[in-house]
Amino acid sequence: MxxxxxxxxxxxxxxxxxxxxxxxxxxxxxxxxxxxxxxxxxxxxxxxxxxxxxxxxxxxxxxxxxxxxxxxxxxxxxxxxxxxxxxxxxxxxxxxxxxxxxxxxxxxxxxxxxxxxxxxxxxxxxxxxxxxxxxxTRMVKLSCRSTHDHSILKVGIGHNRKIKRGTDS
Structure with a gap:
């Protein structure tokens, strides 16, 4: 080459x-x-x-x-x-x-x-x-949605993880 x-x-x-x-x-x-x-x-x-x-x-x-x-x-x-x-x-x-x-x-x-x-x-x-x-095996999928008091960001590779303003749950 x-x-x-x-x-x-x-x-x-x-x-x-x-x-x-x-x-x-x-x-x-x-x-x-x-x-x-x-x-x-x-x-x-x-x-x-x-x-x-x-x-x-x-x-x-x-x-x-x-x-x-x-x-x-x-x-x-x-x-x-x-x-x-x-x-x-x-x-x-x-x-x-x-x-x-x-x-x-x-x-x-x-x-x-x-x-x-x-x-x-x-x-x-x-x-x-x-x-x-x-x-x-999809790449990281981001989807945002708004609730009445919190913004939730879902990041998933096989599972969803919720992140609320400053705290993990």
């Missing part, structure tokens, strides 16, 4: 040098190689993360027979979903750049940051809707 990162940095510097001496951006072929490496690194990283999560899931199932491993599967699904959108969009960019479709390339370059943000929102929305993990 370090070799790929160094290659990306080197190709980026070389592209900047070519662009600074007056080369037309769409005629710099090194940019195509740089884009391919970036998509490859993203895909490789996502595969490695998914593999590690699935390996941990397998180990937990071996240690504990009754272990609910749906959390690992859900996290792997979130990683694949968020990477899938970005990878498909980046492949469209690479194909458009290789075929010298300058208008499509420009559109993709201008919106790649938004696509990366949407990929992160997939994860946020899944967790916010409560589908980010299984029922009893």
């Amino acid at each position: 370090i070799t790929l990162y160094v290659a990306m940095i080197g190709l980026s510097i070389f592209s900047l040098i070519q662009a600074s001496i007056g080369a037309v951006f769409y005629n710099i072929n090194i940019i195509l190689a740089n884009l391919c490496i970036q998509v490859g690194v993203t895909a490789i990283y996502s595969i490695l993360v998914a593999h590690r999560l699935l390996a941990m899931r397998r180990q937990m199932k071996q240690v504990m027979a009754q272990y609910d491993s749906s959390t690992y599967a859900t996290v792997v699904l979130m990683v694949v979903e968020s990477d899938g959108l970005y990878s498909v969009f980046a492949i469209i960019l690479i194909v458009a750049f290789a075929l010298h479709l300058n208008s499509v390339s420009t559109l993709c370059f201008l919106s790649i940051g938004s696509v990366q943000g949407i990929a992160q929102l997939f994860i946020i929305l899944r967790v916010a809707r409560g589908r980010g993990s299984s029922g009893y």
Whole structure:
């Protein structure tokens, strides 16, 4: 992975040098190689993360027979979903750049940051809707309600705990 990162940095510097001496951006072929490496690194990283999560899931199932491993599967699904959108969009960019479709390339370059943000929102929305993990392993859930004389804050991970103004009960 370090070799790929160094290659990306080197190709980026070389592209900047070519662009600074007056080369037309769409005629710099090194940019195509740089884009391919970036998509490859993203895909490789996502595969490695998914593999590690699935390996941990397998180990937990071996240690504990009754272990609910749906959390690992859900996290792997979130990683694949968020990477899938970005990878498909980046492949469209690479194909458009290789075929010298300058208008499509420009559109993709201008919106790649938004696509990366949407990929992160997939994860946020899944967790916010409560589908980010299984029922009893949910993240800390906060809900506030008001009674006639006390504010009660419920914090739950498997149980509810009431906190009243300055005292625990």
